[in-house]
Amino acid sequence: MERLLERARECAEALQKQDEVLVVSHVDADGLASAGLVCRGLDKLNIGYRVRIVKQLDVAALGALSDADAIVFTDLGSGHLDLMDSLGATCIIADHHQPTGRSKTAFHLNPHLFGFNGATDLSGSGTAYLMMRALGSNEELSDLAIVGAVGDLQHIREGGLRGVNKLILQEAEKNRTVAAERDLQAFGRQTRPIHKLLEYASNIYVPGVTGNSEGTLRLLRQLDIQLKKDGRWRRWIDLSSGERRKIISALMQRCLSYGIAPQKVQRLVGEVYTLLGEAEGTALRDASEFSTLLNATARYGFEDIGVEVCLGDRAESYTKAYELLLMHRENLVKGINFVKQTGVTRLSNLQYFHAGDQIRDTIVGIVAGMCKSVAGIDGRLPIIGLANAEDGVKASARGTQELVERRLNLAKAMSEAAISVGGAGGGHDIAAGATVPYGREEEFLVFLNKLIGEQVS
Template identity: 30%
Template sequence: MSELEKLINLAKNAAEKIRKYRFVRIVSHNDADGLTSAGIMAQALLRAGIRFQLSIAGRLDETVIEEVNRSISQGELVIFCDMGSGQPELIGKVAADVVVLDHHKPVGQSPAKAVVNAHLVGIDGATDISASGTCYLVARELAAENVDLAGLAIAGAVGDRQLFRTANAFILEEALKTGVVSVRKGLKVGDGDLADVLTYSTEPFLDITGYPEKVKEFLNHLELSGNIENLSEEEASRLVNAVALKLVRQASPEAIEAVIGEVLLLNRELVKNVYDFISILNACGKHKVYGLALSLCLKSQGVADEALSLTKEHDKKLALDIRENVEKIRKGESIWYITTIEALSTGSLASTVVRYLHPELPFICINESEGILKISARGTRELVSQGLDLAFALREAAGAVGGGGGGHSVASGAAIPIGSAEEFLSIADRIIGDQLRKARKGNQNKNKNKK
C-alpha cells in the first residue's frame, strides 16, 4: 500500500467517525490554510446534514480548550483543523470526542479518536500536503460530490507555500480533471492593474516593491501597462523575464521557482485567481474578520468586493511595513532576526526576508503584541536539507524561557513572555547553529569516505 493510500485510509476512518455525530464543534487556525480548512469542513458538514459550530483561533492554548468545553456536551465531537498535533496534553483536556485534521509534526501519543496527519504515513506535511488538503481528503470520503472543494485545498497549499508533489499532486490532478481548477502561465501574482500589483505585492518582493515611482519606471522600460490578466503571451513573457533577472541577484532558488510558472485559477470560487484568494484570507485573518473569510469559502454572494477592498488596503500597508522593517534586521551567529512592536504580519515579514533578501540563514521575527512576544521563524527547503529544524529549535528555546512553540521544520512560531527575547534568541541561535554544523560535518565525513 502506498503512503498516499495509507493517508486516504486515515481520512476514510475519520469520515466514518464524523458521520456518527449529530453536532460537531470545529476549531481551525486563522491563516489562509486554516480558513480554507474550516471552509471545507463547514461545507462538508452542511451537505451531510450535520449541525456544527465553528470558531477560528490564532493558536491552540488553554483558553481555546476552556471555550470549547463551555460549548460542548459529552456525546458530541470536536474537530481541530490545522492544529492539535503538537499538543496532545491539551487535546486530552477536551470534555468530548476529538478528531485532529492537521499537517504539523505530531508530538507524543494523541488521545484523539482519529488523527489524519501525513507525517504518520511518511508524507512530509510541511511541503506535500496542507491542513486544507487533509480536510479535503476527509470531505471527499464523506461524499463524492465534495470533490468541488478541491479548489479550497489548493488555495490552502499555496497559502502555506507548499510543493505540488505526492498528496498535493493527487489533489491538484483531481481538481484539474474535474475542471475545479485550471492553469494560466505567467507571474504567480494576483490580478489587477500591473503597477498596483508590482508596487504592493510582497510575493515577489523586489527592489522596486513599495516604491510606485520605481515600478512606473520599470514598466515604462518594458513598455507594459494595463491589467496583468489581460497581457498577451509575449507581454507576459517580457514581464516574467524582467522579474526573473531581478530575483536571480538575491532571492533563494525556491522563491524564483515559486513566483514564476503556472497561475492556478479556482473555477468554483468567487475569487478565481488563487493569489488574490489567499491574499484575502490572510488579510481577513490579520484583521480578525473571520466571518468574511468563511463567507468567501462558503461562496456567499456579494462578499467578494468587500473582501477585495479590505485586502488592497491591507496589502498596501503590509508592503510598506515590510519595506520599513527590513532596514532594522540584525545578524546573529546562525540567524538573521528582528524585534518589532505591533508589526502587521510577522509571518509575511519572515517569509519575505528569508526568500528574497537573506536566504543563506533562517530568519526570526519577534513581535510585541497583546501583552506577549509572538514569534515567526522561517527557513528555506535548502536549509532544511542542511539540517535545519525550526519546529524543534522554537519549541526548545520558547520552553526554556517559559513560553511554547512548534510548527514545521521550515516554518515555525512561538509565544514567549515579554522581557525574554534576548535569552530566547541566544538559545535559538545556538540550537540552529548546532543543527547546521552537525549536518555539514556529516556531509564532510561522507565526502571523505567517498574519496
C-alpha cells in the same frame, strides 16, 4: 494511498451518523478553508453545525468544548490526541500536523499516519476534503482544498503541488473547478496593477525591480508594455501571453546578469491556480489571493467573516474581507517602510529589527519575510522581526532555503532560545516564531545567534 482513503471513509461514516457537530479549526487560511469545506459538505447532509476557530488547542480551549456530542477538528487536533478520550464526545480529526499522543476513541485522519508528509503532501483542507469526498458528490469542494494548500505554502518548495495535493489538483482540473498553469509566481495576478505586482513580488529578489517602483516602471517602458487600457490599470490577467513571456524573460535576464544562481532564478516561475467558479478580477479567482484574503480576516480578528466567504457569501462578507485584505496589504507596506527607515541590527549569524508597537505582532513575521528587498538587508542571513504583543514580545524568524540545506532549523533554535529566557517557541525549519518576556529580547537574540551559528557551521 489506499489506506489513507480507507481511513477517510471510516471518518466520513462516523460523521454521517451525527445530527449536529461542532467544527473546531485553526485560525489561518488553511484552517478557515478546512472549516468552510466541511460545513458545506454538512449542509448537503442536513447535519447541523457550529464553528469555533481557535489559535491553538490547549487545555483551556478543549475544556470549552465539553458540551458538544460530536466534534470535527480540522487543521488541528493531531497534536492533542491524549486529550481526546476525556472530552466525552465523538471526535473526528482531519489534520496534517505531526501527531503526538494516542487516542483510543477518536477517528483520526492524518497523512503522517500513511507515509505522507503533512508539510508538503497534504494540507488540513486537503485532509478534510478527502473525508468529505468519501461521502460522495463533494468534488466541487476541491477548490478550497487547493486554497488551503496554497495558504500553507505547500506549492512553494518545488514550484508546484505534489503528493496527495497533486491528486486533488488533478481531480479539480478534471471537474473544472481549478486550472493550474506555470506562470510568474507573484501575488495579485487578478487584482493588482502590473507594476505593483512586480514591485511587491517577494519570492525572489529582482535587482532594480523588487521594492523599486521607478525601476519597475522603467523596465515596463523598455519592454513597451502599456500600463493602462481605457483609463484603467492593466493587471497581469489582462496581458497577452506574449507580454507575460516578455516580462518574465526580462526579469530572469536581469537576475542572471547580477550573478543570481540559475536554480534560484527559476523560482520566479511556478504553478499558479485559478478558481474557475469565481468571478474574474476578484481576489477569490486566484488561490494565492484567496488564501491571503482568508489570512487577512484571521489576523485582524474577523475569522468568522473568512469562514462565511468559504461558505459562499460573495456579498457582505466578501466585501468586508476584501476591505481587510486591502488594510492588510497597507499594513504590510507600512511595516516594510518601518524596516527601511530604521534598518536592521546585524549579529554574526542573524539580523533583526524591533518594531515595538509600530507593527502588529500578528503580521511581523510576514513583514520579516518580505524584507529581503530592503536595502541593507543581507539576503543570506536569517531575519528576526520583533514586536510587542499582549503576553510578551513576539519574535518571528525567516530563513532561506540555502541555510536550511546547511541544517538551519529555526523551529529548534527559536524554541531553545525562548525557553532559556522563560518564553516558548516553535514552527518549521525555515520559518518559526516565539514569545519572550518583555526586557529579555537582547539575551534571547544573543543566544539565538549562537544556536544558529552552531547549526549552520
